[in-house]
Amino acid sequence: MNDRLEDSAEVEPSWVTVDLAIFTVRSDRLMVLLIDRGREPYIGRAALPGGYVRKGETLRAGALRELREEAGIDGSRLHLEQLGAYGDPPRDPRGRVVTVAYLALGPDLPVPVGGTDAERAYWTPVSELLGVTDYLAFDHADILADALEEVRRKLEYTAIATAFCEESFALSELRTIYEVIWGQPLDPSNFRRKVLNTKGFVRPTGEQRLPATGRPAALYTRGHAWLLSPPLLRSGGHHA
Numbered sequence: 001m002n003d004r005l006e007d008s009a010e011v012e013p014s015w016v017t018v019d020l021a022i023f024t025v026r027s028d029r030l031m032v033l034l035i036d037r038g039r040e041p042y043i044g045r046a047a048l049p050g051g052y053v054r055k056g057e058t059l060r061a062g063a064l065r066e067l068r069e070e071a072g073i074d075g076s077r078l079h080l081e082q083l084g085a086y087g088d089p090p091r092d093p094r095g096r097v098v099t100v101a102y103l104a105l106g107p108d109l110p111v112p113v114g115g116t117d118a119e120r121a122y123w124t125p126v127s128e129l130l131g132v133t134d135y136l137a138f139d140h141a142d143i144l145a146d147a148l149e150e151v152r153r154k155l156e157y158t159a160i161a162t163a164f165c166e167e168s169f170a171l172s173e174l175r176t177i178y179e180v181i182w183g184q185p186l187d188p189s190n191f192r193r194k195v196l197n198t199k200g201f202v203r204p205t206g207e208q209r210l211p212a213t214g215r216p217a218a219l220y221t222r223g224h225a226w227l228l229s230p231p232l233l234r235s236g237g238h239h240a
Helices: 059-071 140-157 160-164 171-182 188-197
Strands: 014-026 029-037 050-052 079-086 096-105 118-125 202-209 217-222
Touching: 014 059, 014 140, 014 160, 014 171, 029 059, 029 171, 050 059, 059 079, 059 096, 079 140, 096 140, 096 160, 140 160, 140 171, 160 171, 171 188, 171 217
Parallel strands: 014 096
Antiparallel strands: 014 029, 014 050, 029 118, 079 096, 202 217
16 A cells, blocks of 8 residues: 555645533423624534644543533533534535544533533424524534434443433333333333343443422442343334
8 A cells, every 4th residue: 555645735734623422311302502703703503612722632522621610510421422524625614625524412411501612502392403404504414313323223222322311211201201202102001011131231320310290210220231132112113
């Protein structure tokens, strides 16, 4: 393999940024964190939080810093993973900017506080953004759509749903996470059976929560398994 550049004139200067699709569930709705941009390009437009990676900074450290600076949220306790890279030449009017998108999840995250180049930061229902291509700046509508589908897919095969829950939770609360993100109701009895039959998904704490009305609800916490076997499928099926 020849790593020498044959014609340096064909090499375009480029920059690296990080953008974050941060999801939480509030009032039984899937919410994403947005900012209103406080500077050009797209000043005043809604966008996912993010920014340039600094010299000597890792991508993950840059993502955590941007989350803290633009929204006032400590991301060290969130589920944080790389979603993918986006680098189409026209995605940023400032020049060739490649962004590495991150997916972040947390339980009922606090009201964000805008900072640095974010005019304000706020939670918006994901349902209000789907199919709207010209609302978010840059290519953030594409990043959001990809992030949502990644979460929906991972709910089937991993224990990622527990990232939206507090340390202990009732199975009805876990079911709500699935219903909100998949956008479909689930039969409570079938869901309970599937969760408890999926080895290592959850484990009982031995404690109960006393609701205002009705019977006490047994509490669970995340089990030792990350990959679910058998998985819980959106279609209502369940692999053996």
